[in-house]
Amino acid sequence: MKLLIKQGRLVDPVGGIGGTMDLLIENGRIAGLGSDLGNEADRVIDAQGKVVCAGLVDMHVHLRDPGFEYKEDIFTGTLAAARGGVTAVACMPNTNPVTDSPEQIRYVVEKAATACGVRVYPVGAVSVGQKGQQLTDAEQLKKAGAAALSDDGVPVDSANLMRDALIRAKRYDMTVLSHCEYGDMVKNYAVNEGRISRQLWLEGRPAIAEELMVMRDAMLAEETGAHVHIQHVSTGKSVDIIRKMKKKGVPITCETCPQYFTLTEDEVLAQGSIARVNPPLRTKRDVEEIIRGLQDGTIDVITTDHAPHSKEEKGRPLEKAPSGMVGLETSLAVTLTALYHTGKLDLSSIIRKMTVNPAAILRVPGGRLAIGADADVTIFDPDEAWVVDPDKFASKGRNTPFVGHELKGRVKYTIVGGEVIYQDN
Numbered sequence: 001m002k003l004l005i006k007q008g009r010l011v012d013p014v015g016g017i018g019g020t021m022d023l024l025i026e027n028g029r030i031a032g033l034g035s036d037l038g039n040e041a042d043r044v045i046d047a048q049g050k051v052v053c054a055g056l057v058d059m060h061v062h063l064r065d066p067g068f069e070y071k072e073d074i075f076t077g078t079l080a081a082a083r084g085g086v087t088a089v090a091c092m093p094n095t096n097p098v099t100d101s102p103e104q105i106r107y108v109v110e111k112a113a114t115a116c117g118v119r120v121y122p123v124g125a126v127s128v129g130q131k132g133q134q135l136t137d138a139e140q141l142k143k144a145g146a147a148a149l150s151d152d153g154v155p156v157d158s159a160n161l162m163r164d165a166l167i168r169a170k171r172y173d174m175t176v177l178s179h180c181e182y183g184d185m186v187k188n189y190a191v192n193e194g195r196i197s198r199q200l201w202l203e204g205r206p207a208i209a210e211e212l213m214v215m216r217d218a219m220l221a222e223e224t225g226a227h228v229h230i231q232h233v234s235t236g237k238s239v240d241i242i243r244k245m246k247k248k249g250v251p252i253t254c255e256t257c258p259q260y261f262t263l264t265e266d267e268v269l270a271q272g273s274i275a276r277v278n279p280p281l282r283t284k285r286d287v288e289e290i291i292r293g294l295q296d297g298t299i300d301v302i303t304t305d306h307a308p309h310s311k312e313e314k315g316r317p318l319e320k321a322p323s324g325m326v327g328l329e330t331s332l333a334v335t336l337t338a339l340y341h342t343g344k345l346d347l348s349s350i351i352r353k354m355t356v357n358p359a360a361i362l363r364v365p366g367g368r369l370a371i372g373a374d375a376d377v378t379i380f381d382p383d384e385a386w387v388v389d390p391d392k393f394a395s396k397g398r399n400t401p402f403v404g405h406e407l408k409g410r411v412k413y414t415i416v417g418g419e420v421i422y423q424d425n
Contacts, residue, residue: 001042002026003418008047008379012054012369013352023052025375028418033371043420047379050412053351054367055087055376056332059358060152060177060231060255060303062324063089063120066107067096072308072396074111078118080306080328080395082422085378085411088119088359088366089328093130094153100125100136102144109145117421119376121147121364123177126165130154135161138168147362150177152231157183159216166226175253175361177229178217180238181279185209190273190318192280196265202319205280207235214238218245221252229361230254232305234279236289243298253361255301258334259325259401261290267401273314273321275401277307280323291344294353301361302353304331308397326390326397334402336382336409347382375418384410 003025010021010033017033024032024041058081064072072080074091081089091108093099099108105122112120124141128134130151138149149169156162156178169176186205191197193204214230218241221228233239233256242254259277264284267275275281293299307324314321327334332354339345356367366376388405390398414422 001418004037004039004041004044005047005052005377005379006044008050008052010052010369011348011351013348014356014368015370017369023369023377025418028375030369030371030373030375033369045379045413050379050381051347052377052379054355054369055378055414055416056085056354057088057358057366058086058303058306058328058331059090059301059362061089061091061306061328062094062308063091064308065095065111071310074108074120075115076394076396078112078115078120080393081118082116082414083394083411084328084330085332085380085414086118086328087376087378087414087416088121088364090121090123090147090362092150092152093123093125098125098130099123100128100130102140105141105144105146117416117419119416121362123148123150125149126151126156126176127161132156132158132161135165135168138172138174142172142174147364148175148177150179152177152179155179155181155183155213159220162217163220163224166220166224166228170224170226173363175227175229175363177231178213179231180210180213180217181205182209182213190276191268192265192282194265194283196268207237207282210235210279211237211241214241218242218250218252222248222250225251227251227253232257232260232279233290233299234260234282234286236286239289239293239298243293246298253300255303256290256294256299257303257305258327258331258338261287261294262334262338263401268318271401273316273318274399276318276321276323277325278323294339294345300353300357302331302335302350303358304328308395309399311398314399324399326393326395326400328395329393330388330400330402330407332380332411333407333409337407340382341408375415377415378411379413380409380411382409384408386410
């Protein structure tokens with residue numbers, strides 16, 4: 001099977017590929033790159049005026065499967081990913097049961113193999129049952145298919161347990177993904193501690209709860225030499241801590257999400273529980289510092305923390321609703337709208353943070369347009385405008401704060417292993 005993508009604007013930040021080129025896919029791999037590869041193929045895609053890049057890799061997704069399939073499942077979650085140009089996802093372990101055993105890892109791997117084609121990399125829990133008391137068997141989890149370790153959704157409050165987890169993860173060449181908030185400081189509070197929490201007469205989640213944990217895990221990474229990845233960074237001080245630790249040579253990387261560089265805590269006043277997320281939306285100054293961290297390379301990855309909930313759950317009062325937003329189908333477009341079209345970040349940097357960087361942190365293939373590489377490719381129109389309508393989502397989740405927003409940037413094709421798994425009609 002030959003697939004020829006004609007006259008697209010190819011962008012590969014690592015290989016330095018740019019400009020208008022053809023891309024030939026044969027037998028599931030990239031077979032050719034050139035200015036004119038002819039027209040002989042089983043299928044030809046006209047990509048004129050479109051960007052062609054490696055398939056997006058989202059390293060922080062909640063597929064809710066097993067146990068919470070009424071929110072999302074592997075089939076609907078991967079369909080949502082495909083619509084967003086995402087060819088690979090890493091799914092978090094806070095399911096029911098928790099993915100803390102080889103059997104649960106294999107369940108995800110086997111079910112994903114029958115889904116739409118998006119590559120699914122399960123993340124194994126750091127602690128048994130995510131209870132923060134006993135480490136899981138990292139070696140067996142990796143053998144079963146786990147790409148990394150995390151207790152995401154539940155912070156690892158014990159410094160001793162996290163230290164032991166990092167030591168063990170280093171032994172098996174795995175990354176620990178850290179949900180950085182001290183649990184006893186944030187409890188189940190709904191919003192950022194500050195002006196909005198005071199206005200609503202609510203207890204808030206203080207920024208220092210995140211920043212203390214970021215510093216702790218950075219220090220543990222420095223002491224153990226193990227790689228720690230900080231999830232969903234939301235405060236300016238967290239960015240500054242990570243920046244300083246990177247300059248010291250500490251093996252630390254981090255991610256943020258579109259909501260943290262586009263929205264502030266004021267969104268809670270407008271959208272209530274739809275704007276509730278962990279960590280919470282912060283201040284305008286935090287948003288500015290997150291963008292600066294993206295610009296100077298401190299923040300390595302843009303991910304979604306895709307967290308679907310039912311309409312009934314998100315319809316509860318702010319204090320009782322669960323935290324989380326969906327993002328797989330809007331992430332690229334929100335990022336392009338907020339960063340690329342405003343001149344805050346160039347296209348190559350955005351693609352690097354959504355392809356090769358997350359793949360490298362997870363130690364999985366992907367993120368490159370290179371001869372012989374798996375043909376995981378995303379084609380998008382960076383200028384096409386569209387309005388977010390959750391009723392058209394493939395995800396079961398409708399809980400997006402971007403409903404009704406006009407965005408610029410639309411996915412046209414998603415290709416995995418040379419097969420077109422999504423095409424915008």
